[in-house]
Amino acid sequence: MAKDLDQLLNELSTIERDPKQKQQSFQKLSKRIQHPTHKQFNKWKPAFALVMLVFVCSMYFLTLRSEPSTQNSVRAESMMELLKSDAIHFGSMDISTSHSLKYTPTGNPFRYFGFEKGVEPFSRIYNTEYFLKTAKPINNIDLKIHEISIRDVRVEYNNWNSGSEEILFLKFAFLDNTDKLLYVKDMNHNQWYKIEGEPAEKLQKLKYTSNYLDSCASIIYFYAGIYVLSFLIGAIIKDKFPIIKRTPIYIDKKHKYIDWSIRFGFILIIAGSLYYFGVIPIAMVVVLSFIYWGIQLYMELKHRPEAKRHYLIINLMIQATVILIGAIWYGLFR
């Protein structure tokens, strides 16, 4: 008599386990519990933490390191002395929106984020040197931050006397209520200048000059490519390890609070930096991001390595590293 498929499947459940093997297995298990042998994985946990620390520190120093060709050659002359000299030729110019009258990339340009690279002001504003030459030094200045637009300007120029490429850091303060007056600060000498009349009107164009998007097209494609690649890798990881989808993001409530506290602290530091200095220090963002991911990675590996969520975090870290290398490569942190 033919058996029903359900009945046959049910019969498969009656398979007996070998009692001898069961007993041996339990003995082995008891031994493992009483004398736990640490897996090799546990041994390299501190080594992993050390590698992480070295990596984060090297990232920090990498982003803080001074630019040899520019930082060491910041000129000694004041802006006016420089402009009077005929031995210079202004090269390219980088311009950036700023919110600070005090803080500039003069000290360490690597700490800055958001410089609009590759602006060529001389193609649109001719004789910039001439307009700057009309600047008059002033001692006292009272600018209200909400009534002005601030632009940081970094001009590269060739000094034919010394034969080297040097840098001029300026801060432009455009008044919102008039185009006929603007202030320029020579950041190396902490000296304010005033430019009035037609030259001031001509220089207003600097406020709007920006080909940031054009110059960033290649890096945008690069980042988009990296993002898509990372997204696909993440999707493959999730597909290969379906357990990730079933695992909650947080291990427990405590983990959730810690995670959100770190995020909140992160936002607070960035917002505070933006408020007090007017800039986002990229080194800090990098270090904080890697510390945050490092903690996440540690928690995952310590509490539930079997959930494989750490693969996603590692993927994110690799993505961030590639983006950072790309940013350094494209010279975004000059």
Added chain:
Amino acid sequence: MQQKHFEHFYEQYSDAIFKYIFMLVGNKETAEDFTQETFYRAYKQFETFKEQASIQTWLRKIARNLVYDHYRRKRIIQFIPFLSQHEQQDTNLLPSEIVEKGEAIVAVYRALSKLKLEYKEVIILRKIEGLSIKETGNLLGWTEVKVKNATARAMQALKKELEEGGELHGEGFRSIIK
């Protein structure tokens, strides 16, 4: 957990876990190893056990993760010629417990082992282990509707496998799938 309690705990649940793993991997030794590993992990992570699920569901989840890891490793091994030959031999061997049950069971077992893991799993849980739809859903992280649909599709795939895969011989077997 104390040693005494653990012994009782092992005695109570290890057979069910062994059967579950055995049906998934089709190898007694591997199933025994994985059962041991399941209970070792359960012992180590007992604090993480949430009472929302039954202890058996929790143990099955641990076992399932181990099996998934095992299959993933096997997938990687397929790319290594020498190791893949070794693995092939291993899977072709039928467990003696199955052979003893007769030709019909062997046919069903062979067909079941050819199904994709998702189907295999839902049939093992629903039809062999006799878990309810809700319990199966909890274990697999699926909705009840998905469990029902997957069970129906898996059973159809099993019947098709029995038909097409040359596992059926004679009228007796043909009536199995009706």
